[in-house]
Amino acid sequence: MLAIISQIAIGATDLVAAFLFLFGLKRMSSPATAASGIRVAGIGMVAAVLVSFLYVFTIDAAARPHLIVNLVLAIVALAIGGGFAWIVGRKVAMTAMPQMVAIYNGMGGGAAGGIAAVELFGNRATGTTHLVVTLLGALIGAVSMSGSVIAWAKLQGVLGAPLRFGGQRALNGVVFVAALAVGGWMVFTAFSGVPPVLPVATWILIFFGLALLFGVLMTLPIGGADMPVVISIYNAFTGLAVGFEGYVLGNPALMIAGMVVGAAGLLLTLLMAKAMNRSVANVLFSNFGEVPAKGKPGAVAGTERETQASDAGIQMRYASSVIIVPGYGLAAAQGQQKLYEFVKLLLAAKVQVRFAIHPVAGRMPGQMDVLLAEAGVPYDLIFQLDDINADFATTDVVLVIGANDVVNPAARTDKSSPIFGMPILNADMAKQVYVIKRGQGKGYSGIVNALFYKPNCDMVYGDAQAVLIKMIEAVRGLGAAAA
Amino acid sequence: MNAELAMTGFIALYIFMLAGFAGWVIIGNVPAILHTPLMSGSNFVHGIVVVGGLFALLNASTPLEQGIGFFAVLLGAGNAAGGYAVTDRMLAMFKSSGDDTKHKTATVHHLKKKG
Numbered sequence: 001m002l003a004i005i006s007q008i009a010i011g012a013t014d015l016v017a018a019f020l021f022l023f024g025l026k027r028m029s030s031p032a033t034a035a036s037g038i039r040v041a042g043i044g045m046v047a048a049v050l051v052s053f054l055y056v057f058t059i060d061a062a063a064r065p066h067l068i069v070n071l072v073l074a075i076v077a078l079a080i081g082g083g084f085a086w087i088v089g090r091k092v093a094m095t096a097m098p099q100m101v102a103i104y105n106g107m108g109g110g111a112a113g114g115i116a117a118v119e120l121f122g123n124r125a126t127g128t129t130h131l132v133v134t135l136l137g138a139l140i141g142a143v144s145m146s147g148s149v150i151a152w153a154k155l156q157g158v159l160g161a162p163l164r165f166g167g168q169r170a171l172n173g174v175v176f177v178a179a180l181a182v183g184g185w186m187v188f189t190a191f192s193g194v195p196p197v198l199p200v201a202t203w204i205l206i207f208f209g210l211a212l213l214f215g216v217l218m219t220l221p222i223g224g225a226d227m228p229v230v231i232s233i234y235n236a237f238t239g240l241a242v243g244f245e246g247y248v249l250g251n252p253a254l255m256i257a258g259m260v261v262g263a264a265g266l267l268l269t270l271l272m273a274k275a276m277n278r279s280v281a282n283v284l285f286s287n288f289g290e291v292p293a294k295g296k297p298g299a300v301a302g303t304e305r306e307t308q309a310s311d312a313g314i315q316m317r318y319a320s321s322v323i324i325v326p327g328y329g330l331a332a333a334q335g336q337q338k339l340y341e342f343v344k345l346l347l348a349a350k351v352q353v354r355f356a357i358h359p360v361a362g363r364m365p366g367q368m369d370v371l372l373a374e375a376g377v378p379y380d381l382i383f384q385l386d387d388i389n390a391d392f393a394t395t396d397v398v399l400v401i402g403a404n405d406v407v408n409p410a411a412r413t414d415k416s417s418p419i420f421g422m423p424i425l426n427a428d429m430a431k432q433v434y435v436i437k438r439g440q441g442k443g444y445s446g447i448v449n450a451l452f453y454k455p456n457c458d459m460v461y462g463d464a465q466a467v468l469i470k471m472i473e474a475v476r477g478l479g480a481a482a483a
Numbered sequence: 484m485n486a487e488l489a490m491t492g493f494i495a496l497y498i499f500m501l502a503g504f505a506g507w508v509i510i511g512n513v514p515a516i517l518h519t520p521l522m523s524g525s526n527f528v529h530g531i532v533v534v535g536g537l538f539a540l541l542n543a544s545t546p547l548e549q550g551i552g553f554f555a556v557l558l559g560a561g562n563a564a565g566g567y568a569v570t571d572r573m574l575a576m577f578k579s580s581g582d583d584t585k586h587k588t589a590t591v592h593h594l595k596k597k598g
Contacts (some may be wrong), residue, residue, distance in 0.1 A: 014534075021528050022505060028521055029512040029527050035574040038524055042567050045531065049563075052537045062544040073553045077540070078533070081560035089568025100569055104530075108562035111532040114555030118539040118548050210520045235526055238562075242503070242532040247495050249535050256502040256532040263499060263506030264525040268518065329591065366518030370573050378580035384515045430552055 005029035006054035013051040014253035021257050025264075031174030031379045048253060049078070081107075095331050097362040098231060099155035104233045106148025112241035113208065119248055120204050130248060131190055135183040137244030139211045144198075145239035146215030151230050163220040169285065172217045177393040179210035222284070228364045229272050229283045236265025268365060275359030276386075277411075277422040304440060307458040312399075312434040313471030317345070317478065319396035319432075323388065325425055326368050327361050329402010329438065333464035334376035339401065342468050343377070345475045354423050355382045358406035366385075366462075389426050398430040399462050402437065408449045417447060433457040436467045445461045517552075523570040530563025 020040050053074075056067060063070065085104065092100050116138035125131035153159040186203050191197035198202060222230055225244045239261030239393025246254025272282045316322050325344070330336060346353050355377065361368040369382055392398060400407055407427040410417040427433055435452060439461060451457055460467050513521045536559040540552030 017531070021531070022509065024487045025506075025509050025521075025524065025528065026512075028517055028524060029509075029514070031514075031517060031574075031577040032579065033528065034517055034520060034577065035571070038520075038527070038567065038570045038574055041524070041528060042571070044566070045527070048534050049537070050529060052534045055538050055541045059542050060544065063542045066544055066549065067541075070543055070552070073549060074537055074540050074556055077553050078560045081557035084566035085561035085565030088570050089565040090572065092569065094573070097519060097523070097569060097573070101519075101526055102564045104512060104523070104526050104562050104569075107558040108526070108532050108587060109528045111536050111555045111559035111562060114558065115532070115535045115539045115550050119556065122542075122544070122548055123549070129553045159569070232522060235522060235529075238532075239525070239529045242529045242535070243499065245532065245535050247499075248536055251535060252498055254531055254535050255498050257528050259499050259502035259524045260506030260509070261529040263503040264510040264521070267507055267510050271515075272519075290535075295495070319524035357515070364519050364522065366515055366520070366522075369516040370519045370576065373573070373576035373578070376576075376578070379516060379577050379580070380517055409528055417530060 002057045006057040010051050010054050013047050014251065016046035017048040018253045018256045019325050020047075022260065025260065061125045062297055078145070094140060094371055095334070096156075097367060097370065098227065099152045099225035101364070101386055102148045102151040102155060102231045102234065104146045105231065105238050106152065106239040109141040109144030109148060109234065109241055112238065112245045113138050113145060113211075113248065115245045116141065117204065117208065121201065123200070125190065131187050133244050134248045135186065135207070137241045137248065139179060139183065139242070140207065140237050141241030142211035143215035143218070144206055144234045144241060146212040147219040147230070148215075148234045150216055150219035150343060151227055151234065154222075154224060157226055162223045165238050168217075168221060170227075172214065175210055175214045175217060178208060182207045182210060199236075218284070226283050228360065228367075229269055229280065231364065232265050232269040232272060233280075233284075236262050236269060238265075238266050238354075255386075272360060272365050275365075275423060277419070297338050304452050304459050307434070307460060309460050309462070309467045309470035310474035311475075312458065312460050313342070313432075313474040314478065315432065315470075316351065316397050316399065317349055317475045319351055319394045322346060322354075322397045322399060323392060323397060323427075323430070324353065324355050325400045325403050326355065326357070327401060327403025327406065327409055327429055328370070329436070330470075331368070331371050332402065332450060333466075335401070335468050336371045336377075338468035338472065340372070340375040340377050342475070343381075345472065349475075353381065354388060356389075357382060357384055357421075358403070358425055359385060361403060361406060385423060385425060392426040393429040395430045396432065398427045398433045400427055400435040401468075404437075404449055405447065407451055408446065408447060409454075410450050414450070419447060427451065428454055429456070433455065434460055436462070436464050438463060497509050506575065509556060520570050523566055527570055528568030530559060530566050532560030535559070543568045 021044055024037040072307040096236030116134050119134050125134055182203060219230060239258045243255050243258025243262060246258055269280055273283060330339065343353050355372060357368050359365060372382060373379065405419055407425050408419060409428045411419045411422045411424045414420055433456055435457060437459060452459060533556060536552065536555035540556050543549040543552045
C-alpha cells in the first residue's frame, strides 16, 4: 500500500517538475522574465529531489538490508556535491563562466554514466533494447564527462595549445569503433547464451575506459576559439545520456528533461556554427585558422594609423551616434565597468549609444551580453548582428574594443580568406572607426584585418581598460563648459 | 517481443519526439542575448539526473553499486546546484534602462547634492 502511494506521489511530483522545467525555459525568451523562469525550474528540481526519497518504500528486496547505509550515502552525496558546486557557482567570476558550464556538463554526463554502470554491474537489463539504451547512455555520458574535463582544462588555462599529431583522426576512429564493438559484444553475449570469454565486469570496465578515452582524444585537438561549440555539444550529449538513462529507469521526467536539453544543445550548436559560416563537422575535425586558403589572400594596401585615446574619446562625445563593438579583448582586460562609465558620460551628453554583439563574440554565445549586464549596461542598449547591421552606414563613430575577426571586411569581399562568408558586423561602413587593440597582432584566426588599414579607421593601442580610463578623463576634462 | 513491451517502447519514442520538439521550439525563441544563461540553464535542467542517481543508490545492494551510486548522486547534485547558481546570478544582472536605472541615478544625484 505504502509502495503504491509513494509511486503515485513520485509520478505526480515528477510530472509537475517536468512542466515547471518547460515553463521555466519558456520564460527565458525575454530578459525581463528570464530570472523568474530559472526560479520556477528550481522549485521543480527541489520537489523532484525531495520526493525521490520516497523510493525507499519501493526498493528491491536485495537492497533492503542496506537501506540505512544507502540513505546516509545519498544525503552525504547530495550535501557534498550540491554544496560544493553551489559555493563555487556563487563565487566564480563572470569571465570564467564558459569553463564552469563545461564542468557542470561533465558532472551531469558522469552521473548518467554512473547510473548506467550501476544497472550494468547489477545485471538489471531486462531485454536487448533495454541493454542497448543503457550502453548508449553510458557511452555518450562518459564521452561528455571526460571531454568536458578537457574543455574545462583548456578554458581554465591548465592545458595549453591544442594537441595535434599525425594519424590522430585514425586513432580516434579506432577507439570509437572499439567502444561500439565492445558494447555490441556485451549485448550479443548477454542474451544469446554465448560465453563472454572475459567476465562481464571486465567488459564493462573496458567499455567505460574506451568511452572516456574517446572523449579526451576528441577534445584535445580543438582550439580555444572553437570551445563554445564544444561546450554546447557536450551539453546536448549529457542531455541525451540523461534522457536514455531515464528510459532505462522508467522515469519520464528524466526522459523529458534530457531530451529538451539535447534539442537545445543541438540548436545552439547549429546556430554557432552558422555564425562562423562553418559546419559542425568542420569545427570538430579541422582547426580554425588552419583551413588552407584557396589562394593568396588579397594584399592589404595602406598603413595602420594611430591616434590618442583622448582624441578618440572627445570625438565620440561630440558625435550624435556611436556603436560599440566589444570583443574578447574587453573581457580579458576586465574593461566592461570602465566601458559603461564612458558610455554613461556619452549618454549624459545626449549621444545615442548602442552595443553591437556578434554571435560568436567572447568564448560562449551570449557571453559578451552577460559581461555587459554584469557591468550594469541595460539590455535594451544591446543589439544583435541582424538587428543593427544596417545602421552602421549611418553611424558617426564605431568603437571596436578587442574584437578582430568579427569586423574583418575580408569576410565579405576576399574569396581567398579563410573566414570568407562568415557574417560580420559592418563596422567599416561607419563614417569613423576607432579600434582599441593591445598591439598590431592578429586575431584568433590569424588573419590580417583590412579594416585597420582603411582611411576611416584609427587605431588606439593599449590595454582596453587603460585606454577607456584615458577616454573617460578626456571627456570629463571638457568640464562644465561642454556640458 | 510481446505487444505490451512493444507499446512501452513506442510510448518512450513518443516522449522523446515530443520533448525534443518542445525543446527545439522553446529554445528557438530565446534571443541571442540570453544564450549563455540559456546554456547554463539547460545545463541545470539535465541536473535532474540526480533523481536517477538517487534511485540507483537507494537500490544498490553491493559495495560496488553503492560506490558508483554515491558518485552519481554527488555529480548529479553538483550539476543541478552549480547550474542553478550560475544561471540565477547571470539572469539577475539583466536590467532594462527603464527598470531601476533612473531610480539609481536619482539616488546618486540626491547623495551628491547632500555631499
